[in-house]
Amino acid sequence: MANQKLTVGLVYGGKSGEHEVSLQTAYAVMNAFNYEKYEIIPFYITKAGDWRRGALLSAPLASVEQLKLERAEGGTKAALDTLFGKLYGEQTLDVLFPLLHGTFGEDGTIQGLFEMADMPYVGAGVLASAAGMDKGVMKKLFEHAGLPQVKYCYFNSTQWVQTSHDLVRNMETELGYPCFVKPANLGSSVGISKASNREELEKAVDLALQFDLKVIVEEYVDAREIEVSVLGNDEPIASVPGEIVSSSDYYDYAAKYTDGQSEMLIPAPLDEEVADRIREAALQAFRALEGCGISRADFFVRRSDGHILINEVNTMPGFTPFSMYPLLWRETGVSYASLLDRMIALALERYERRSALHYENS
Incomplete structure (x- = not known):
């Protein structure tokens, strides 16, 4: 068993405005996997919400376009039969790795499906995903935790x-x-x-x-934009902070993914005491949302007085080659491949602990 590969279900695409971002992320992750440890079954969700299952992979696909499994045999039924196989004794997958952004991807919806399928999965659970997606609910949780934020x-x-x-x-x-x-x-x-x-x-x-x-x-606050990556379950750890210097008034979709005009400063040029306070606030925000697995916490540091304000927590941060989350961990000393290993290990750890719970009186 020690040398047996884990079969990872890579789930990407989705019915959201961030479909293309998900494809970029899936391609980057697929190329970073150690195929001596893992084999991959790709699950593509089309923009219409149909599921497609690809063949078992022992090496990455050659391009992002090949991830669009529009003509995969069996359609949605074949994909969901594999996903729910454990429920009827035909388990093919060891762990699911969702790389879905936005609506139906990081809002607790797909996480609830994985819970019903009785499968371990990477990333935040249903509650943290839903709360992290709804900025209003998230802000109320931050208030309860005593985290300062903008009006x-x-x-x-x-x-x-x-x-x-x-x-x-x-x-x-x-x-x-x-x-x-x-x-x-x-x-x-x-x-x-x-x-x-x-x-x-x-x-x-x-x-x-x-x-x-x-x-x-x-x-509006005139502030520096600082981000911190968080990794863990009950004992999370925080990366070094990074800073976003954007060419636009705010770090919008184009600045993140298309125009290349934003700059990342890693590590952020901060006093050590300020950096430590931001890292601690990132862990506090992670716990406020009942986070597990991963998250990225985004902060404002007000220029007028250096006051630290929590902006938001992203429970499924991007994993493209130029995404802040993996770059911060690389600076902290965790490689891309090691990061994937840890994320999968955290998913399996969380599943094992939850599997020991009782759901009815004996």
Whole structure:
């Protein structure tokens, strides 16, 4: 058994605006696996939500395009038969490795499916994933944990239709201009706008509501953007901090994935005491969300007074070759391949502990 390879189900694609990001991540991870330890079964979820299962791989595919298994035999039934095989005695997989970003990927939805399939899986569980995806819920958990953050307003589409005038006046009073408008449940900064007046604010809210039914509006702070990677279950560890220096007003989807105009400073040029406080706050945020496996915590360090503000936690950070999460661990002394090993080990550890629980009285 010591030399037996683990079979990893790599799940990617998905019904979200971050479908292409997921493909990039899956390709990077597939190329980083040690195929003397693992063999891979790719599971591609199309933009329409159909599942496709690929053949067992003992080496990575040659291109991102080959990950799009549109014509895989058996369709959704074959893919789900493999995924749920353990439930009827035909287990093929040892662990699932989701690389899905955004809606239906890191919001607890797919994690709940894996729980029902009784399979170990990499990353956060249902609760942390759902809370980490909903920025409003996440901010309430941060408040409860005593983590300082920017001022914000949180409302849904019905409230906007019925009381938009009152909401706008409240935001102008509490937040002022400029401010940032975000869909509550979308990652990679999709749908974010900066508003400098009432007209721009109303347009920004309308745009955000095209992507989600709930909206977060935050005050603007002149601040440095600092990120920390977290790894672990009950005893998580934090990486060195990194800094994002963006060419745009905010680190949006284009800055992250397409225009190449943002710069990463790793490690971030911070005083040691400040860096330690940020790392501790990252662990505190991880625990506030009941995190497990991995996360990346994003902070603002206000330029005027150096005050540290938690921005958000991402429970499924990107793993593209230029993503902050693996780069921070590399600087901390953990290679890409070792990081994947640890993530899988954490998934198996968490599954083993949960499997020992009782769900009915004896």
